[in-house]
Every structure is written in C-alpha cells, then in structure tokens.
Amino acid sequence: MKLYTYFRSSAAYRVRIALHLKGLAFDAVPVHLLQGGGQQHAAAYAALNPNETVPTLDDDGLVLTQSLAIIEYLDETHPAPPLLPGSAADRARIRAIAQTIACDIHPINNLRVLQHLTQAFSLSEAQKNAWYCHWVERGLQTVEKMLARDPRTGRFCHGDAPTLADCCLVPQVFNARRFGCSVAGLSTVLRIGAECEKLDAFARAAPGNQPDAE
Amino acid sequence: MKLYTYFRSSAAYRVRIALHLKGLAFDAVPVHLLQGGGQQHAAAYAALNPNETVPTLDDDGLVLTQSLAIIEYLDETHPAPPLLPGSAADRARIRAIAQTIACDIHPINNLRVLQHLTQAFSLSEAQKNAWYCHWVERGLQTVEKMLARDPRTGRFCHGDAPTLADCCLVPQVFNARRFGCSVAGLSTVLRIGAECEKLDAFARAAPGNQPDAE
Numbered sequence: 150m151k152l153y154t155y156f157r158s159s160a161a162y163r164v165r166i167a168l169h170l171k172g173l174a175f176d177a178v179p180v181h182l183l184q185g186g187g188q189q190h191a192a193a194y195a196a197l198n199p200n201e202t203v204p205t206l207d208d209d210g211l212v213l214t215q216s217l218a219i220i221e222y223l224d225e226t227h228p229a230p231p232l233l234p235g236s237a238a239d240r241a242r243i244r245a246i247a248q249t250i251a252c253d254i255h256p257i258n259n260l261r262v263l264q265h266l267t268q269a270f271s272l273s274e275a276q277k278n279a280w281y282c283h284w285v286e287r288g289l290q291t292v293e294k295m296l297a298r299d300p301r302t303g304r305f306c307h308g309d310a311p312t313l314a315d316c317c318l319v320p321q322v323f324n325a326r327r328f329g330c331s332v333a334g335l336s337t338v339l340r341i342g343a344e345c346e347k348l349d350a351f352a353r354a355a356p357g358n359q360p361d362a363e
Numbered sequence: 364m365k366l367y368t369y370f371r372s373s374a375a376y377r378v379r380i381a382l383h384l385k386g387l388a389f390d391a392v393p394v395h396l397l398q399g400g401g402q403q404h405a406a407a408y409a410a411l412n413p414n415e416t417v418p419t420l421d422d423d424g425l426v427l428t429q430s431l432a433i434i435e436y437l438d439e440t441h442p443a444p445p446l447l448p449g450s451a452a453d454r455a456r457i458r459a460i461a462q463t464i465a466c467d468i469h470p471i472n473n474l475r476v477l478q479h480l481t482q483a484f485s486l487s488e489a490q491k492n493a494w495y496c497h498w499v500e501r502g503l504q505t506v507e508k509m510l511a512r513d514p515r516t517g518r519f520c521h522g523d524a525p526t527l528a529d530c531c532l533v534p535q536v537f538n539a540r541r542f543g544c545s546v547a548g549l550s551t552v553l554r555i556g557a558e559c560e561k562l563d564a565f566a567r568a569a570p571g572n573q574p575d576a577e
Binding site: 237 | 413414415416425427428429431432433435436439440451452454455456458459461462463465466467469470471476479483484486490493494497505508509
C-alpha cells in the first residue's frame with residue numbers, strides 16, 4: 150500500500166493511525182502542501198485525487214480518497230482489530246463522534262479555507278488564528294459533551310479499545326495545541342488523547358515521526 | 364422514528380431521502396434554525412444533540428446525530444434497498460463522493476459558519492454569497508471529475524440505483540441553485556440530479572414538500 154501524505158495533515162494523520170492500528174505496512178509518499186504552490190495541485194496528483202488534498206491511498210492500484218472512507222475500507226478489508234466494533238448503534242455513535250470532528254471542525258479550518266479566507270478578506274494572522282480556534286474550541290466542547298455524558302465512553306472514545314473516533318480525535322487535539330487554542334473544560338477529550346498517545350500506533354503516526362517532518 | 368428536521372437543512376434533506384428510499388415512516392419534528400435565535404440552541408434540543416444542529420433521529424429512544432452516521436445506521440438496520448451496495452471498493456467510492464460533499468463543501472457554508480463569518484469580519488451580503496458559491500462551485504467541480512471519468516458511474520452516482528452519494532448530491536445541487544451559484548461544466552452532476560428528481564423518494568424529501576416549508 151502507498152499512502153500519499155503530509156506530516157501535518159490531520160486527515161492523513163487519521164489514516165496513518167488506522168494503518169498502524171491494523172499493523173499494515175505502507176510506503177509514505179510525501180506531498181508537500183505548501184512547497185511550489187502546493188504539490189497536491191500538480192497534474193499527476195490531481196489525476197489521482199481530483200479534490201487535490203491528502204490523503205490518497207493506493208491499494209495495489211485501487212485509488213481511494215477521503216480519510217473516513219479510506220478508514221472504513223481498511224476496516225472492511227482488514228477487520229482485526231475492528232475500528233467500528235459492536236452493534237449498529239455502537240457504530241452510529243463512533244461515526245457521529247468521528248464526523249463531528251471530520252465534518253464540523255476540520256473542514257472549516259483546513260489549509261485551502263484558511264488561504265481563501267485570508268486572501269479574500271485581507272485578514273491578519275491574528276484574525277486567522279482566532280477563526281481557527283473558534284471552531285476548534287466550539288467543536289471539541291461538543292465532542293466533550295458527547296463523551297463525558299455517555300456511559301459507552303471508556304478508556305477510549307467508545308469502550309476500551311481505539312476506534313475510528315480516536316483516529317479523528319488525536320489529530321484534532323494535536324492541532325488545537327499547535328495553534329494555541331484553549332483546551333479548558335476538555336477533561337475527557339484530553340484524558341482519552343493521553344491514553345491514545347501511550348499506544349505505539351498513535352506514536353508512529355504522529356507528525357513529528359514522519360519521514361517528511363520538518 | 365422521529366426526525367428532528369428543518370426543511371432547508373441539506374443535512375436533514377439527505378436523511379429524509381434515505382428514509383423515503385428505505386420506505387420508512389417517520390414523524391418530522393421541525394426545528395426552526397432561525398426563529399428565536401435558533402430552536403436548535405434550546406436546552407431541550409441541545410440535550411439531545413450537543414452539536415445543536417439538525418438532523419437528529421430518535422429511533423425508539425436511541426438518539427442519533429450526524430447525517431452520514433444516521434444513513435449508515437439506517438442502511439445497517441434496514442438493508443433493503445442498499446445505499447452502500449457492492450464490494451468494499453464500491454463502498455469506498457460511494458463514501459468518498461458523499462464525503463466530498465458532506466465534509467468538503469457543506470460544512471464551510473452551513474448556517475453557523477455564515478453567521479460567524481459575516482459577524483466577525485463585517486461582510487456584506489454579496490461577500491457572503493461569493494464565499495458560498497466559491498466552495499459550492501469548486502466542490503461540485505471536484506464531484507463532477509469523480510463522476511465523469513469513472514466507468515462505475517451509471518444512471519446514478521454509483522451504478523443504476525441511488526446510493527448514499529446521491530442522498531448527498533441532490534441537496535447540494537438544490538443549494539447551488541438556491542444561492543445562484545454557477546453550475547457550468549457540471550453535466551454529469553446535473554444529469555444525475557435530474558434522474559434522482561424523477562424518483563418519488565427524492566421528491567417527498569425535497570424542502571418544498573416538508574410540513575415546515577415556508
């Protein structure tokens with residue numbers, strides 16, 4: 150398997166976690182999102198991934214895009230350990246936590262949105278960062294409520310083994326810290342984040358441990 | 364089943380389509396996103412859905428949030444007709460198309476983002492609409508590329524029966540038209556949208572046919 154990735158991309162980071170949790174070997178193909186106007190916009194890469202984003206997974210010629218779709222595919226084709234365990238109700242909760250991060254926080258703050266925002270409205274660096282943290286803080290407070298009040302939360306987001314939800318949580322917490330956003334009131338989120346970081350799969354997937362880390 | 368919905372919410376619209384495709388009866392509970400500062404922020408609703416968004420599905424006391432997670436749950440619990448048919452590779456493609464819309468277009472343009480954008484940066488109505496159409500046009504052009512170049516595209520986004528991808532496509536095309544965005548170059552997207560609109564399930568789910576339509 151070949152993963153087109155960028156060390157700081159939180160969508161690529163999710164898939165790296167899933168691959169390591171599954172124990173699947175992969176070749177990392179770095180796509181630098183900033184160099185030369187963004188290597189994701191090069192014609193050869195855009196032909197693979199018309200969204201011009203990372204990650205893209207090439208599984209022996211089958212080209213897959215969108216981080217959550219890729220992780221669901223990995224879970225279907227390599228079921229152990231399961232990242233969507235349990236009943237339909239369990240999976241619905243795991244997916245809802247994952248999507249609260251992957252649909253309602255991350256896309257509003259990804260690179261192309263920040264680039265367009267600052268250019269179109271001539272924003273300062275401080276205004277851009279305030280925008281970033283507004284959505285991270287609001288979104289992670291929602292996730293905190295989903296986790297803190299639900300008895301199905303365990304050592305991890307759903308039970309005592311990591312799931313798709315944890316694959317999404319950890320990169321978002323990493324970004325919150327990187328941009329200096331407030332993590333006040335996020336005791337469950339931070340506790341679970343710390344549990345995840347104890348696992349080798351999460352450590353190996355971390356931005357600082359990638360071949361393209363700067 | 365009880366669906367908390369708003370006629371114009373494209374996330375609720377997706378779930379309405381899925382429910383009608385499955386032939387599942389449901390009671391629509393309208394949540395007005397604008398009246399009284401937004402009924403989604405009322406304490407009773409926020410207790411159900413901490414994200415304070417629609418839709419929320421109550422399936423006999425089991426409360427589910429996030430439109431894609433709800434549709435996956437419906438597909439697992441009521442498998443016919445399948446909205447994620449075929450192989451793992453088929454499902455990965457269907458999910459990737461759905462997520463290109465539900466993660467990469469819609470969240471950047473949803474109500475709370477538009478509200479925050481216009482307030483934080485004192486934008487005009489014209490600037491807000493330009494922001495909206497920028498992401499719709501860019502995103503639907505990506506979807507067009509995913510559909511037009513792939514032999515797995517059929518009468519619908521994936522094959523000849525509607526899937527999760529179509530549940531996402533039709534509400535986004537509706538929004539593109541509503542905001543007067545350009546649909547130039549979207550021949551496959553528009554052809555599939557027109558196919559969907561021939562089906563009763565899509566017609567019954569449309570904003571204009573909801574009890575809370577204005």
